[in-house]
Structure formats: C-alpha cells, structure tokens
Amino acid sequence: MPPAAEPRDTRNDDNTRSKHIDTLRSLFPTHSRSRLARYLDAARNDLERAFRAVATGQDIVDGDTTSKLSRKRARVQEPRRGRLDQWVRRGGSESAEREPAPVLVLSDSDDDDDDDDASRTEPKPPRKSAFDVLRAPAPSTRSAPAPAPAPSPFAAAPTPPAYVSLPPLTLSTPALVAHHTGGLVTLVEDALPPELAARLFVRLVSESRGEGPTGDGPWTKNKWYLVDREVESPHTSCFYREAPERLAASSSSSRSSGYDPAAFDEYWYNGAHRSARAFTRETDEARELVGEVVRVLMRGRERREGEWEGGEGEGEGWRPNVAVANCYRGGQESVGFHSDVLQYLGPFPTIASLTLGVTRPFRLRPFLPSRPPPPGVPPPQVRTLDIPLRHNSLLVMHAGCQEAFKHAVPPVKGGMDLFRVPRAARGALSDEERREVESTGYRERINLTFRHYRPDFAPLSSTSPAGYMGTPKCACGVPCTLRPDGRGRARASLERGAGAGATPDKDQDRDRDEMLFFWVCNAGAQNEGRGCGYWRVLDMEKEGRGRWFAGRRENRREGDDVQV
Numbered sequence: 001m002p003p004a005a006e007p008r009d010t011r012n013d014d015n016t017r018s019k020h021i022d023t024l025r026s027l028f029p030t031h032s033r034s035r036l037a038r039y040l041d042a043a044r045n046d047l048e049r050a051f052r053a054v055a056t057g058q059d060i061v062d063g064d065t066t067s068k069l070s071r072k073r074a075r076v077q078e079p080r081r082g083r084l085d086q087w088v089r090r091g092g093s094e095s096a097e098r099e100p101a102p103v104l105v106l107s108d109s110d111d112d113d114d115d116d117d118a119s120r121t122e123p124k125p126p127r128k129s130a131f132d133v134l135r136a137p138a139p140s141t142r143s144a145p146a147p148a149p150a151p152s153p154f155a156a157a158p159t160p161p162a163y164v165s166l167p168p169l170t171l172s173t174p175a176l177v178a179h180h181t182g183g184l185v186t187l188v189e190d191a192l193p194p195e196l197a198a199r200l201f202v203r204l205v206s207e208s209r210g211e212g213p214t215g216d217g218p219w220t221k222n223k224w225y226l227v228d229r230e231v232e233s234p235h236t237s238c239f240y241r242e243a244p245e246r247l248a249a250s251s252s253s254s255r256s257s258g259y260d261p262a263a264f265d266e267y268w269y270n271g272a273h274r275s276a277r278a279f280t281r282e283t284d285e286a287r288e289l290v291g292e293v294v295r296v297l298m299r300g301r302e303r304r305e306g307e308w309e310g311g312e313g314e315g316e317g318w319r320p321n322v323a324v325a326n327c328y329r330g331g332q333e334s335v336g337f338h339s340d341v342l343q344y345l346g347p348f349p350t351i352a353s354l355t356l357g358v359t360r361p362f363r364l365r366p367f368l369p370s371r372p373p374p375p376g377v378p379p380p381q382v383r384t385l386d387i388p389l390r391h392n393s394l395l396v397m398h399a400g401c402q403e404a405f406k407h408a409v410p411p412v413k414g415g416m417d418l419f420r421v422p423r424a425a426r427g428a429l430s431d432e433e434r435r436e437v438e439s440t441g442y443r444e445r446i447n448l449t450f451r452h453y454r455p456d457f458a459p460l461s462s463t464s465p466a467g468y469m470g471t472p473k474c475a476c477g478v479p480c481t482l483r484p485d486g487r488g489r490a491r492a493s494l495e496r497g498a499g500a501g502a503t504p505d506k507d508q509d510r511d512r513d514e515m516l517f518f519w520v521c522n523a524g525a526q527n528e529g530r531g532c533g534y535w536r537v538l539d540m541e542k543e544g545r546g547r548w549f550a551g552r553r554e555n556r557r558e559g560d561d562v563q564v
C-alpha cells in the first residue's frame, strides 16, 4: 500500500496538538496534561516555545484575547494579580529584553484536572537539555488553593476525570509484582546459575567499556531529535543478535522462514540505521536459559490477537534471538518513560529483562487514557509501580505489558550502594578478573532485554515470502515504527475517519476493547524533528503477517484465507 500522508485538516491540527502535548508530557512528567496544554496554546502550538517556557519556569502572558488561554485567564487570573505582580518583579523586564515575543504566562495554581500528584512547580532556572529537565527533582510545593467560588446553578456538569491517580507503590516480592501488574509482569529472582551471572556481569562491563576480546568499541548513547533539539539517551547501550548462521537455521522451514540473517546486521532504531553485534559466549549461554524460563512461563498463558503464534516444537516457540544491552554507570544514568517499539516484535510481545550488578528500581506507569470513560463507567485507577531489580533477577514483561504500561529506570537521588560480585560466585572468573572483583565495588547496572524478532515482522528481503509487506515506509522513505495505541488516540482518530489507509467501515467494526497498533513515521527522530506525519493502523491480514504469513504454513489455521 503506498504511503500517504494524512491530509492537513483541523483533525490533523488536533492530532499535532495532542502529539505536542504528549511530547511535552514525556519531557515534563510532573506537569499535568492540562497545564502543558495551556503552555502550548499560549505558545500558539509552537512546541519549541512551549518547551522553553516550561523548562525555564516562565509564567504565561498572551495578548491574544481570542485564545483559549486568554479566556481562561479572564476567568481565573483576575483575583490572583499578586502572582502576576510577583512575576513582573521577578524577571519580566529582563525576559522582555531577551525575547521580544510575549512571555508565556500561566498562573501556577491554575490547574484543574491534575493527573499526577505533586505536579506543581515553582519557576525553575534555565536547563541544558530535555534530560536535565527529566532529572529535575519532583516538585513538592503547591500554592494555596484559591477560595472555591459558590457553585452556580447554571454551571455545566463537570467533565468526569479520565482516570484517578493513586499513590505510588514499591513492589519488592514476585507475588506483589504479579498482583499489582495484573499478571502482566513476572519477577524471577536468582534466575541464572550464580557463577554465570557473575561472569556475564564482569564481561559485559568490559564490553560496555570497549575492553572486550572482540575489539569492538564501547557501547554508545543513542542520539535523536525531539522536536528540533538533539537529545542523547542518559545511558549507553548496544544491540546484540544471534549469529547469522544460527538465525537462518532457527526455523524448521528456514528457506521460507522469512528471516534474512543479513537483515539483522543492520536495523532501524529512532529513524536511523544501527549495526548489531553477535551475542558473546556468555550472553549466548544466558539467553538459552532465559529462553527456557520464558517458554515455561508462557505455557498456558492465553495468546492475544496478533501475538506470536509459534508452537512448542523445536525452533517454534519464543526465542530470544536479539537483545538490547544497557549500561547505567552510576545513579545519574537512567532511561525515561517509554514503551518498547514493536516494529520487529509485533503486537503483544514478550520481553525478558535480566539485571546484573547494582540494584535499581524499575518503574512502571500505566498509559493514561486520553478520554474519559463512557457515562456510567468509573474512571480507571492508575498508579506508578517501582520494582527494585537486584543482581541476577529476570523481569518478564508478558504480552500486554508494553500495551498497558510505560517503563523507566529513573535516576537515583542521593547515595547508591556499590555492587560487589558475591565471593561464592567468583569460581568461573579468570585469575585477572578475580583479582579485579576482589578489589572493586561496581557502580554499573547492566541490563539485557531479550526479545524475539518475528519472521513475520522482519525487514523485507529476497527470501521473504510472496504477499509479505516487511516494514512499511513513510513518505520520508524511512521504515516506520510500530506502536500500541495505549492511550486510545488512534482509535479516536479512526472514529473520526482520519488515518491513512484506514477503511472506516471495517475499522469501525472493530471491537472497542481490541487494542489497535499503528505504523508511524519516525524519520523526524533523525531529521531535525521533521517527519511527514504518516500513520496507519496495522492490518495483519493485508500485510501478510501472523497466521497469514506464508512462511509459517504450519501455523495456519484450518479455513484461513491466505494471501500470497
């Protein structure tokens, strides 16, 4: 299907606005959406201006009496002149000299549908980058609430909240993790034999520093554009994959398996080509064991629509054929909230995350619904969950986790315990390594997220079966990213008839509870923030995936209509 940019119309503007608010929200997680929306409106939808204003703690002044913000101000700011005066004394004239455009002004207490606890901020000094902002301590001060006006008998009924925030929880046992994630996450403690875990840790720390036996360089920080600002991940990472010959042999029908081993040497991430390394010997040992553990956990779990349907046979089930390796050196290195991109994993992936070294909390936060529930349905309750991940623990994110939660490894405030390799686990180390671990406490947390790249989501190649689409490209010519519609925005657009390639009749027939997945332009991540805005809903059948994938005849169900 030829890529088509979504037509520019008001719906598209709504979309852009909503995307901008999402971007701001990912940068300023302690600010509510409504507050960020007001910054954006006051900046006339200019994301960069809104970003600067929030980052530097500017208040909002907007001379445009027609803007939503001004209407809001007319309603609420009059009794709070004191706050505006304070702003004028604090830096109004200085700002005016620096920046001729009107300063954004918003009253700090002008926040009605807060979606996070403790989300008010006092003005902050300018910061260097998006990630400095992400690391800013959570604000704790709230201005005193203005006296509530007497309710008007003519006032419209208040809009019900889209969700209710509950206080965060720390989950320190496997049972608590299973309970509070609704079974979407399993924590396995002491996952590997202790000697393997120790050897893997010590050797991956060397690899991450570029001191491994293969002579490959150190792991690197990803760089991409957020809007037109280049940002850098606040930790280093590297991508490992199964050796090409093993990958090619990994399916019982390898000639038509759809895996082109060469396709795994290079892959697309954040709109750019990256290169992959072959698993090291210890990583290979670990992933065999991780594969076994995960396959056992998956047994008996109900499969979701679109999930990998591989069976139990040799080479058929979930295989950790790739891994993203992350190194967090010291408490300040972190990763912000995200859900893992799905372009090679497909819908409802299972991801197994092995922690080695320093204990760090792994944070989960449910996707926040973008719309209130239908009348009569209570709003969902959401809360942030922290799971402390100790050395040699395996966190399995089951099918549905990427679709329901975002995850992060936040920076650690204050001190952090160093990791010492347990004495009893040092047996498999070389003499030199043993000397090193005896004298060293490590600041590193190494994480390996094992993933199963699916043949029916592999890049298109000469061995791909007929009728298979590969990774769609947008108008920029860059392979798209696949995302779950966790917040229901794609569904809302579809209901309005928007979305390239959407066939409204069919799409409207979809079960409202069915999770949608959509391909989206990702070129802007490398192209100074400029993408084409393309998006369209994943259609497994039309794209020749899942049980329609001709390379997996053994999985076809009786009566399935196969497109080739």
Ligand SMILES: O=C(O)CCC(=O)C(=O)O
Binding pocket: 324, 326, 335, 340, 353, 362, 407, 408, 409, 447, 449
């Ligand atoms: O380090 C972790 O536990 C999380 C890593 C992660 O989110 C990722 O690789 O996508």
Ligand SMILES: [Fe+2]
Binding pocket: 338, 339, 340, 407
């Ligand atoms: Fe992740």
